[in-house]
Amino acid sequence: xxxxxxxxxxxxxxGLWLSYPDRPDVVQDVSLKVMxxxxxxxxxxxxxxxxxxxxxxxxxLKPSAGExxxxxxxxxxxxxxxxxxxxxxxxxxxxFCPSVWDDVAFGPQNMGLSKDEVEVRVKEALSVVGAVExxxxxxxxxxxxxxxxxxxxxxxxxxxxxLIYDEPSANLDIxxxxxxxxxxxxxxxxxxxxxxxLELILEVCNxxxxxxxxxxxxxxxxxxxxxxxxxxxxxxQEKPHSLVPHRxxxxxx
Amino acid sequence: xxxxxxxxxxxxxxGLWLSYPDRPDVVQDVSLKVMxxxxxxxxxxxxxxxxxxxxxxxxxLKPSAGExxxxxxxxxxxxxxxxxxxxxxxxxxxxFCPSVWDDVAFGPQNMGLSKDEVEVRVKEALSVVGAVExxxxxxxxxxxxxxxxxxxxxxxxxxxxxLIYDEPSANLDIxxxxxxxxxxxxxxxxxxxxxxxLELILEVCNxxxxxxxxxxxxxxxxxxxxxxxxxxxxxxQEKPHSLVPHRxxxxxx
Amino acid sequence: MHIPDGILPVPVTAAGYAATVxxxxxxxxKINQKENPRQDIPKASLLTAAFFVAxxxxxxxxxxxxxxxxxxxxGAVLGYFAFPAILIGLFFQAVMFQHGGLTxxxxxxxxxxxxxxxAHYIFRIRRFGNQESRRKTGIFGFLSGAxxxxxxxxxxxxxxxxxxxxxxxxxxxxxxxxxxAIAHLxxxxxxxxxxxxxxxxxxxxxxxxxxxx
Amino acid sequence: MKLGIVDEYSDLGxxxxxxxxxxxxxxxxxxxxAFSFVRDLRMLLAMVVVTITIYIISKLPVSxxxxxxxxxxxxxxxxxxxxxxxSGQTIVMSIGPLDLRQEGLIAVLLVVTRFLSILTIGLILFxxxxxxxxxxxxxxxxxPAILADMVLLSLRYLHEIGSDLQKMQTSMSLRGxxxxxxxxxxxxxxxxxxxxxxxxxxxRSEWVYKAMILRGYGYAPxxxxxxxxxxxxxxxxxxxxxxxxxxITGDILYGRGVAALLQ
Ligand SMILES: Nc1ncnc2c1ncn2[C@@H]1O[C@H](COP(=O)(O)OP(=O)(O)OP(=O)(O)O)[C@@H](O)[C@H]1O
Ligand SMILES: Nc1ncnc2c1ncn2[C@@H]1O[C@H](COP(=O)(O)OP(=O)(O)OP(=O)(O)O)[C@@H](O)[C@H]1O
Ligand SMILES: [Mg+2]
Ligand SMILES: [Mg+2]
Numbered sequence: 001x002x003x004x005x006x007x008x009x010x011x012x013x014x015g016l017w018l019s020y021p022d023r024p025d026v027v028q029d030v031s032l033k034v035m036x037x038x039x040x041x042x043x044x045x046x047x048x049x050x051x052x053x054x055x056x057x058x059x060x061l062k063p064s065a066g067e068x069x070x071x072x073x074x075x076x077x078x079x080x081x082x083x084x085x086x087x088x089x090x091x092x093x094x095x096f097c098p099s100v101w102d103d104v105a106f107g108p109q110n111m112g113l114s115k116d117e118v119e120v121r122v123k124e125a126l127s128v129v130g131a132v133e134x135x136x137x138x139x140x141x142x143x144x145x146x147x148x149x150x151x152x153x154x155x156x157x158x159x160x161x162x163l164i165y166d167e168p169s170a171n172l173d174i175x176x177x178x179x180x181x182x183x184x185x186x187x188x189x190x191x192x193x194x195x196x197x198l199e200l201i202l203e204v205c206n207x208x209x210x211x212x213x214x215x216x217x218x219x220x221x222x223x224x225x226x227x228x229x230x231x232x233x234x235x236x237q238e239k240p241h242s243l244v245p246h247r248x249x250x251x252x253x
Numbered sequence: 254x255x256x257x258x259x260x261x262x263x264x265x266x267x268g269l270w271l272s273y274p275d276r277p278d279v280v281q282d283v284s285l286k287v288m289x290x291x292x293x294x295x296x297x298x299x300x301x302x303x304x305x306x307x308x309x310x311x312x313x314l315k316p317s318a319g320e321x322x323x324x325x326x327x328x329x330x331x332x333x334x335x336x337x338x339x340x341x342x343x344x345x346x347x348x349f350c351p352s353v354w355d356d357v358a359f360g361p362q363n364m365g366l367s368k369d370e371v372e373v374r375v376k377e378a379l380s381v382v383g384a385v386e387x388x389x390x391x392x393x394x395x396x397x398x399x400x401x402x403x404x405x406x407x408x409x410x411x412x413x414x415x416l417i418y419d420e421p422s423a424n425l426d427i428x429x430x431x432x433x434x435x436x437x438x439x440x441x442x443x444x445x446x447x448x449x450x451l452e453l454i455l456e457v458c459n460x461x462x463x464x465x466x467x468x469x470x471x472x473x474x475x476x477x478x479x480x481x482x483x484x485x486x487x488x489x490q491e492k493p494h495s496l497v498p499h500r501x502x503x504x505x506x
Numbered sequence: 507m508h509i510p511d512g513i514l515p516v517p518v519t520a521a522g523y524a525a526t527v528x529x530x531x532x533x534x535x536k537i538n539q540k541e542n543p544r545q546d547i548p549k550a551s552l553l554t555a556a557f558f559v560a561x562x563x564x565x566x567x568x569x570x571x572x573x574x575x576x577x578x579x580x581g582a583v584l585g586y587f588a589f590p591a592i593l594i595g596l597f598f599q600a601v602m603f604q605h606g607g608l609t610x611x612x613x614x615x616x617x618x619x620x621x622x623x624x625a626h627y628i629f630r631i632r633r634f635g636n637q638e639s640r641r642k643t644g645i646f647g648f649l650s651g652a653x654x655x656x657x658x659x660x661x662x663x664x665x666x667x668x669x670x671x672x673x674x675x676x677x678x679x680x681x682x683x684x685x686x687a688i689a690h691l692x693x694x695x696x697x698x699x700x701x702x703x704x705x706x707x708x709x710x711x712x713x714x715x716x717x718x719x
Numbered sequence: 720m721k722l723g724i725v726d727e728y729s730d731l732g733x734x735x736x737x738x739x740x741x742x743x744x745x746x747x748x749x750x751x752x753a754f755s756f757v758r759d760l761r762m763l764l765a766m767v768v769v770t771i772t773i774y775i776i777s778k779l780p781v782s783x784x785x786x787x788x789x790x791x792x793x794x795x796x797x798x799x800x801x802x803x804x805x806s807g808q809t810i811v812m813s814i815g816p817l818d819l820r821q822e823g824l825i826a827v828l829l830v831v832t833r834f835l836s837i838l839t840i841g842l843i844l845f846x847x848x849x850x851x852x853x854x855x856x857x858x859x860x861x862x863p864a865i866l867a868d869m870v871l872l873s874l875r876y877l878h879e880i881g882s883d884l885q886k887m888q889t890s891m892s893l894r895g896x897x898x899x900x901x902x903x904x905x906x907x908x909x910x911x912x913x914x915x916x917x918x919x920x921x922x923r924s925e926w927v928y929k930a931m932i933l934r935g936y937g938y939a940p941x942x943x944x945x946x947x948x949x950x951x952x953x954x955x956x957x958x959x960x961x962x963x964x965x966x967i968t969g970d971i972l973y974g975r976g977v978a979a980l981l982q
Binding site: 513545564565658 | 766806845870876880898909919
Binding site: 013053058060080082085086090092093094095096097098106107109110111120154155158240 | 815883886887889890891892893894895896898911912914915918919
């Protein structure tokens with residue numbers, strides 16, 4: 001009881017509405033509270049508004065209504081908050097420097113850190129994702145899986161407290177996907193993950209939010225939500241294979 | 254016995270070697286025979302050479318050695334063979350015309366068909382993929398799933414006999430992926446499908462070829478190969494979830 | 507730096523169109539002489555679009571910001587495709603953003619396109635002599651960028667001032683000429699430096715692009 | 720950075736919408752050039768009347784053109800502010816140290832009116848048919864195949880590459896990059912960003928080329944009779960050509976006065 005009152009939520013979203021100039025109300029009246037250390041999976045069909053919601057959370061899109069508070073401070077449109085970080089769906093959108101080192105150092109340098117501190121952070125971030133030996137290579141020459149790892153390192157180097165992943169396993173082969181899953185499972189930050197890879201969500205997240213057409217449909221325990229066939233199908237999802245016989249006692253059926 | 258001798262293979266590859274100018278021997282001494290109506294899944298880690306192999310099959314890459322025969326005629330580098338069609342991993346690369354109708358009509362027009370025939374083919378192809386109402390839309394305004402469907406239509410409009418799919422379910426949400434799976438299951442052409450989505454391969458293919466580092470490792474029954482844990486793990490794969498308890502009698506284990 | 511509709515007299519715009527037609531015809535002929543002329547079209551088209559998009563990148567120069575022109579690098583990279591590429595870029599500018607104009611399309615293409623062709627030859631000099639080093643790429647990158655934009659600015663200012671539909675006295679004209687030229691000097695320097703940096707970046711990351719289309 | 724779409728009202732079905740695209744292209748381009756020929760003030764008035772009439776016939780909403788005047792109006796402002804003070808000898812009025820001159824004022828009137836009229840006709844030309852159709856009409860009128868292919872392909876990928884740039888800039892600002900200060904780093908970053916755009920497009924072009932040849936690019940002659948003209952199209956074209964000739968002869972007949980004034 002006491003601890004719950006003491007611990008402040010990492011993220012509080014209240015009554016958020018987001019629009020694009022030519023497309024109104026992509027996100028409609030969304031409210032969400034995420035506590036420190038939670039790992040929230042966002043699932044929902046194409047065009048549900050997941051990416052838009054994330055852009056709103058980071059202050060890239062200006063909400064038409066509502067408020068976003070991260071770690072006690074409101075997120076203002078256009079203001080940079082190093083404690084919130086977004087990993088893009090396509091790593092190419094994040095990698096543009098001539099070398100991997102430059103790419104990972106980009107964030108820390110913009111934060112105005114000293115040269116030594118930048119170096120420490122880059123090394124640390126690269127070693128977390130297991131890409132130390134790539135440091136001198138041009139980012140444009142990496143394989144898909146390596147690009148993903150480096151783009152994650154570029155964000156980790158800013159030591160964010162809230163880490164948002166958009167489709168972390170897109171375009172990866174099975175080995176690289178497994179590596180990303182391990183990384184996510186081991187990370188200590190509060191996580192928000194949007195993915196169509198429900199098995200990944202199931203392995204990583206301890207809470208799932210199902211969204212469709214800009215609304216939150218339901219929010220709760222991953223196993224419970226994902227094994228609700230009616231609910232999942234109504235919103236273009238499928239019960240993940242691993243849920244069908246493993247966790248539900250199908251032997252009795 | 255008789256019928257097997259009478260039916261000619263759709264595709265015969267013998268001793269194929271493929272290289273890039275700056276990267277030799279990406280595909281090494283691959284031989285493969287595919288009979289009409291077979292649905293062959295190609296699985297293997299990133300960089301195994303699946304895409305390269307496909308480009309070789311279509312005559313886009315010139316083999317350094319070996320021969321490819323499709324429907325009794327050898328595939329020559331740079332010659333247009335409408336009976337072999339490749340659906341690219343990224344639909345944006347394939348939808349190069351400004352509107353959907355133009356894109357689907359591109360292949361038939363180049364085959365020298367009459368205007369009416371082109372129209373018939375475009376309508377037919379669009380209706381097979383369920384995208385008739387998209388005909389007048391510009392290609393860049395489509396959703397990811399729609400793009401995939403239109404790029405498949407563009408290839409179907411040439412009425413190919415051998416259809417090659419590179420990662421047909423990449424970047425799709427669950428609903429669109431299910432639609433692609435249905436389409437593949439229903440298609441009458443001989444299919445070659447490369448995918449990291451092993452569940453898709455399992456649902457669609459009746460034969461699986463496992464490749465790694467440019468070699469064919471094994472070739473045979475999907476269930477048998479994919480449930481061989483040792484083999485799969487050695488080549489960066491994972492046994493698909495649906496195989497774990499469904500098809501193998503795990504109750505006895 | 508595009509001359510809009512309504513300023514230039516018909517003889518000038520017509521001459522611009524005539525020059526554009528001739529240069530385009532020559533470029534197309536050269537392209538068609540290649541072994542497989544279609545092969546480079548997608549490359550040239552996507553790079554045309556990419557250069558167009560790259561010109562939206564703004565560089566802060568307090569109190570304002572300038573946007574990149576990059577006609578030097580475009581010429582260096584696209585060779586015979588450079589003039590058609592610039593013509594297409596200007597056509598899009600005129601139709602989509604009402605920037606530049608339809609009657610002045612020819613004149614503007616000459617202003618931007620001829621320097622691009624010159625830049626192409628300047629950039630090719632780096633191949634002479636011993637091996638192709640990063641420093642040489644940088645130097646000739648700078649030169650092609652700065653020279654191309656320099657010539658463009660000169661042509662722009664000259665054509666504009668000599669054709670304004672009203673007579674200026676010589677003094678005013680000269681003053682305007684100098685003011686405009688000096689105002690563009692920082693732009694020339696920045697274009698040169700950016701072209702240098704871009705050429706070095708491309709050489710490190712994807713040297714094939716610099717080999718031309 | 721949103722791409723200016725000009726063909727959003729291409730399905731209104733006015734007389735100009737229904738006009739066969741090749742005839743429309745010729746008719747309106749000739750008219751545009753005739754406009755740029757005009758120097759006489761009376762012809763200028765006629766030009767405004769003709770432009771407005773055609774715009775009304777085209778049924779395009781007024782907001783369509785107003786939205787597109789914002790960007791070019793910066794240039795207009797410069798012309799209006801400078802020319803009347805520096806050009807000509809006849810001083811109409813003195814404002815402090817500045818002299819307002821008659822020739823300059825006439826020149827401004829000329830430039831601004833011609834500019835607006837040509838812009839309007841241009842917008843009508845490209846706003847009353849799908850952009851793609853207009854390009855096809857250009858190809859049918861003899862635009863070289865290489866150029867036509869390049870226009871269509873670069874148009875198609877402009878959107879993709881534009882959104883690549885936008886996403887990259889978003890990811891940069893999310894990692895704290897501020898583009899308000901000038902430094903060598905700012906130059907470097909701009910070059911890296913531009914370079915990455917070029918590299919990504921180059922790589923995509925290799926895939927696009929493969930996709931194109933696999934569907935037979937270059938195997939069949941592409942120009943086919945897509946457009947059909949009926950007599951009404953030709954008559955409309957004739958009317959427009961007559962108007963254009965009218966402007967040119969009118970200006971030659973009357974235009975001496977102004978030309979002499981400007982000498
Ligand atoms: N820049 C934009 N301008 C206008 N509309 C947009 C833009 N980006 C996205 N949209 C629209 O907003 C809606 C939500 O898109 P969003 O990308 O947030 O969906 P998503 O849930 O992330 O989908 P996906 O699973 O495909 O990534 C879609 O209908 C999309 O077409
Ligand atoms: N154009 C190219 N030039 C040089 N090397 C290339 C080129 N394309 C691919 N390669 C290399 O060839 C190898 C095989 O690549 P390929 O794309 O065929 O693999 P893949 O099995 O399709 O992988 P993925 O699962 O990622 O699609 C890789 O090591 C890759 O780096
Ligand atoms: Mg998304
Ligand atoms: Mg591949």
